[in-house]
Amino acid sequence: MAGGKRETARRGLTPRSEDFSAWYNEVVQQAELADYSPVRGSMVIRPWGYGIWERMQRALDEMFRETGHENAYFPLLIPMSFIEREKEHIEGFKPELAVVTHAGGKELEEPYVVRPTSETIIYSMYAKWVQSYRDLPILLNQWANVMRWEMRTRLFLRTAEFLWQEGHTAHATEAEAEEEAVRILGIYRSFMEAWMAMPPLTGLKSEAEKFAGAVRSYACEALMQDRKALQAGTSHMLGQNFARQFDLKFQSEEGREEYAWNTSWGVSTRLVGGLVMTHGDDMGLVVPPKLAPTQVIVLPIARSDDDWAAVGAVADRVAEALGCVGVRAKIDRRRHLSPGAKFYEWERKGVPMRIEVGPRDVARGEVVAVARVPDPAGPRKVAAEEAVAVAEMPARLDEVQRRLLEAARSRREAATYRGTVSSVDELAELLEGGAGFVYTGWSGDPAVEERARVAAKASIRVIPDEEFRSGTEPTRCIGGGRAQMEVVWARAY
RNA sequence: CGGGGCGUGGCGCAGCUCGGUAGCGCGCCUGCUUUGGGAGCAGGAGGUCGCCGGUUCGAAUCCGGCCGCCCCGACCA
Numbered sequence: 001m002a003g004g005k006r007e008t009a010r011r012g013l014t015p016r017s018e019d020f021s022a023w024y025n026e027v028v029q030q031a032e033l034a035d036y037s038p039v040r041g042s043m044v045i046r047p048w049g050y051g052i053w054e055r056m057q058r059a060l061d062e063m064f065r066e067t068g069h070e071n072a073y074f075p076l077l078i079p080m081s082f083i084e085r086e087k088e089h090i091e092g093f094k095p096e097l098a099v100v101t102h103a104g105g106k107e108l109e110e111p112y113v114v115r116p117t118s119e120t121i122i123y124s125m126y127a128k129w130v131q132s133y134r135d136l137p138i139l140l141n142q143w144a145n146v147m148r149w150e151m152r153t154r155l156f157l158r159t160a161e162f163l164w165q166e167g168h169t170a171h172a173t174e175a176e177a178e179e180e181a182v183r184i185l186g187i188y189r190s191f192m193e194a195w196m197a198m199p200p201l202t203g204l205k206s207e208a209e210k211f212a213g214a215v216r217s218y219a220c221e222a223l224m225q226d227r228k229a230l231q232a233g234t235s236h237m238l239g240q241n242f243a244r245q246f247d248l249k250f251q252s253e254e255g256r257e258e259y260a261w262n263t264s265w266g267v268s269t270r271l272v273g274g275l276v277m278t279h280g281d282d283m284g285l286v287v288p289p290k291l292a293p294t295q296v297i298v299l300p301i302a303r304s305d306d307d308w309a310a311v312g313a314v315a316d317r318v319a320e321a322l323g324c325v326g327v328r329a330k331i332d333r334r335r336h337l338s339p340g341a342k343f344y345e346w347e348r349k350g351v352p353m354r355i356e357v358g359p360r361d362v363a364r365g366e367v368v369a370v371a372r373v374p375d376p377a378g379p380r381k382v383a384a385e386e387a388v389a390v391a392e393m394p395a396r397l398d399e400v401q402r403r404l405l406e407a408a409r410s411r412r413e414a415a416t417y418r419g420t421v422s423s424v425d426e427l428a429e430l431l432e433g434g435a436g437f438v439y440t441g442w443s444g445d446p447a448v449e450e451r452a453r454v455a456a457k458a459s460i461r462v463i464p465d466e467e468f469r470s471g472t473e474p475t476r477c478i479g480g481g482r483a484q485m486e487v488v489w490a491r492a493y
Numbered sequence: 494c495g496g497g498g499c500g501u502g503g504c505g506c507a508g509c510u511c512g513g514u515a516g517c518g519c520g521c522c523u524g525c526u527u528u529g530g531g532a533g534c535a536g537g538a539g540g541u542c543g544c545c546g547g548u549u550c551g552a553a554u555c556c557g558g559c560c561g562c563c564c565c566g567a568c569c570a
Contacts, residue, residue: 021564021565022564025563025564036562036563040561040562092569095568095569096568096569117570146570148569148570150568150569150570151494151567151568151569152564152565152566152567152568152569157570158569158570162570164570211570230570231569231570232570233570234570266570267570268570269570270570271570299529301528301529302528303527303528307528308528335528336528337528337531337532338527338528338529338530338531338532339528339529339530339531340528340529340530340531340532341528341530341531341532342530342531343529343530343531344530344531345531356529358528358529359529360529361529368529457566493569493570
């Protein structure tokens, strides 16, 4: 914001190649996704950004429901003593807690923390609800805001307050909990691919990177256009860590008293930032059709009042017909803006498709369709008979969605290096040269991670799931010695 | 928390070195003419110059303190 010498307010954005970070900030604001607020590190999510988030919510919510989860809601404030109960958990979160010490004009006897995540309060309640194995599993999700007082914030990617969903489950057996954690990871992955057109890697987190309080963390890691990785979703196997601290016990079928097994998992408004950095281009945002609040913007173009009436009637008809075939269409009737100004505006906001209706088109009984990201093999503008353009629109939007996923996947693959790195220095060199995901062998020694962090500013993003592993398993660790496993390195957000 | 930068109409900036009562572009309002890739003309509205204090006849400008924001690093969904 400060010091912007470029005239970006009206004309072009800073190109991605020049300054990706500046480009990102400009896109988020100029596409009207979000704006800075008077509260440090907290953003205002504007209708266009919130509309995208709502689409994400709807899709995920449906997937959670289909797999037996229900929504519930727990308090924003958590007693300080709850958060402190699980040792690793409090160590992980203590530095970023916002604490409420006063209320009702008095100092509180026990401070509350504004939830940074809700494991503690939720499992304390589960403990009340569970007596028998018959009460399990509990499969709940909540849509909520949380607060983590981060040192450095960025719109969507890391804000002090953010919106997310957090799933919390309790199971009678370890195997069942493990299965749940893995199931959710799969849901996240297919959501990201099918809805966001963002293909993540999936796998396990290293000890150093796992969630504070978890036994194991699984994650989706997506590659952004600047070749940095974004942790886009996590699913944690919590074991009995929280159950023990919150006395979440049940009597088993055999009559024994046992602690329950928990999982927790979440995705946040960070996904919107991931969307921006996955598909955006130098003209602005690109929203995949399935998430676009408006999929088709209909633009009447006219000089005279007579023409305006004529094209307006056609625009109405087109928009209504699109609605009937399940396409979210809107008409931009503003008369004080020239067509060019509207083209740029809707392109900046990333609307997948626009339909132009001008006097020439009306005379021919046609409309002109233009995709935000045109098929490189086809013409940019496609004129078609009105009814045909409408009828074809759902298929064209599907095609755009498919193309975006494909493009993102080939960017990821083009930036992926396997089996070419045998030392931490080589890793640093490769990443410095613009590599994205780098696969190597790893001994499992955290000291190697630490060296890579310092030397290459890189971290292990995942120990990849089988599907993503290299054909030939690496035998040597980049830190020297034998590899115990294959890992994926990247610089990350 | 360390390093850097910046706070002046809604937005982006100039003015500050060398104190004299605030200007430009965009946007906004009104009117007319316009509209197939960021319209033109005319008229108009809008500013405690981040905050507090000091120096001075006089402070956006000089001095001191504070606050906020952005970027880079360490920490992180």
